[in-house]
Amino acid sequence: MTTSATTLPGGGTAAPGGGAGPVQAARRQRQPVSAWLLAPALVLFGGFAIVPLIGAVALSLTSWNGLGTPSWLGLENWRFVLGDHVTWLTLGITVKVMLGTWAVQTPLSLLLGVYLAPRGRWRAWMGLVYFVALLMSSSAVALVFKNLLDPNFGLAGPSGPGFLRHAWLGDPNTVLLAVILIIAWHFVPLHTLLYQAGARQIPGSLYEAAQLDGAGTVRRFFSITLPQLRYTIVTSSTLMLVGSLTYFDLVFVLTAGGPGYATRLLPLHMYLTGFNATEMGRASAIATILAVFGLCLSLGLTRLSGFNKMQSQQEGL
Numbered sequence: 001m002t003t004s005a006t007t008l009p010g011g012g013t014a015a016p017g018g019g020a021g022p023v024q025a026a027r028r029q030r031q032p033v034s035a036w037l038l039a040p041a042l043v044l045f046g047g048f049a050i051v052p053l054i055g056a057v058a059l060s061l062t063s064w065n066g067l068g069t070p071s072w073l074g075l076e077n078w079r080f081v082l083g084d085h086v087t088w089l090t091l092g093i094t095v096k097v098m099l100g101t102w103a104v105q106t107p108l109s110l111l112l113g114v115y116l117a118p119r120g121r122w123r124a125w126m127g128l129v130y131f132v133a134l135l136m137s138s139s140a141v142a143l144v145f146k147n148l149l150d151p152n153f154g155l156a157g158p159s160g161p162g163f164l165r166h167a168w169l170g171d172p173n174t175v176l177l178a179v180i181l182i183i184a185w186h187f188v189p190l191h192t193l194l195y196q197a198g199a200r201q202i203p204g205s206l207y208e209a210a211q212l213d214g215a216g217t218v219r220r221f222f223s224i225t226l227p228q229l230r231y232t233i234v235t236s237s238t239l240m241l242v243g244s245l246t247y248f249d250l251v252f253v254l255t256a257g258g259p260g261y262a263t264r265l266l267p268l269h270m271y272l273t274g275f276n277a278t279e280m281g282r283a284s285a286i287a288t289i290l291a292v293f294g295l296c297l298s299l300g301l302t303r304l305s306g307f308n309k310m311q312s313q314q315e316g317l
Contacts, residue, residue: 053291060285065278077281087286089261090269091293093176097265098244100180101187105240109188110233113195114225127196131189141186142253149178169255172262179251179263186250187243191236198232199225234305241301245294266290 060077062070081087116127133141149156151167158165168178202225210220248267251257257264257272264272267290274283 053288056284056287056291060281060288062281064280066274066280070281073281077279077285081282081285081289086261086264086269087266087289090264090266091289093261093264094245094266096176097180097183097247098241100176101183101244102237102240104180104184105188105191106233106237108184109191109236110195110229112188112192113197114199114221114229116192116196117199127192131193133186134189136186138186138250139253141182142250145178145182146254170259172259175255175259175262179254182254183244183247183250187240191240194232194236194239195229198229202228234301238298238301238305242294242298245290245297266293 059070061072061074063073063077064070112130116123136144146169148154149164149168151157151165151170154160156164156166156168166174168174206224206228207220210224215223246267247265248271251263251265251268252271255263257268266286270283270286270290273286274280
């Protein structure tokens with residue numbers, strides 16, 4: 001009796017009797033090569049992420065002012081940092097900025113990305129001018145807005161528009177809102193690029209079928225565009241939320257954490273503790289808390305959103 005090989009979905013064949021065919025054997029032989037290809041990335045990750053984190057943990061157990069030799073202190077720095085109300089205050093402000101910037105950036109970048117997705121000369125020029133903000137450094141953006149919102153000679157001064165005549169960066173009740181809006185202005189173009197690229201990958205046949213069924217613009221947006229961009233939304237949101245833990249230079253130049261503790265984010269608190277108060281051990285403990293918080297946030301978003309189970313949405317893939 002003659003037995004035939006089984007055809008597999010990927011185009012390969014399985015040997016009769018359940019044995020592995022030549023395709024499966026070749027794939028198993030290629031697996032060690034793939035592992036070796038990951039080695040450089042693992043070395044870089046270990047050298048620039050794991051080793052510094054271990055060093056920060058070790059330094060957090062010592063007393064060091066940045067000069068001389070660190071002296072062993074044990075868990076005293078951790079007791080102080082975890083028992084200090086400023087640590088929890090700055091963590092709360094960091095979470096507020098994180099959620100606030102996400103709430104402002106997501107709808108703006110989504111709508112702009114979808115609008116700029118179709119091909120056209122006007123949209124191309126508009127996108128070119130709008131994306132200039134991406135070329136500016138965070139420090140430059142902070143300096144520009146700090147001068148614009150200056151209550152003496154800027155737009156917030158006596159000669160400015162009525163609704164802007166306010167010490168936005170000097171009032172504890174408005175400074176956090178101003179910082180959130182400035183951060184959004186600076187980073188919305190980046191996420192707009194993501195949504196623009198995602199919207200251009202949506203098959204046009206979906207819109208043609210919906211239009212034939214009589215669906216309007218709004219209905220096509222909510223029934224086709226948004227569902228097709230769900231992976232892009234997850235990617236953009238992860239970058240926004242985790243990236244908000246790195247807002248240091250912009251806030252430092254803009255407000256230096258003031259007035260009072262109104263804009264003292266956790267990374268800024270780490271810097272001021274280490275370099276202004278010359279408490280490198282306590283600053284290392286804060287840095288470790290920041291790294292663990294960012295890692296937990298990234299892993300939580302990946303797990304809740306199903307990011308690691310994403311599949312291609314392209315036709316035929």
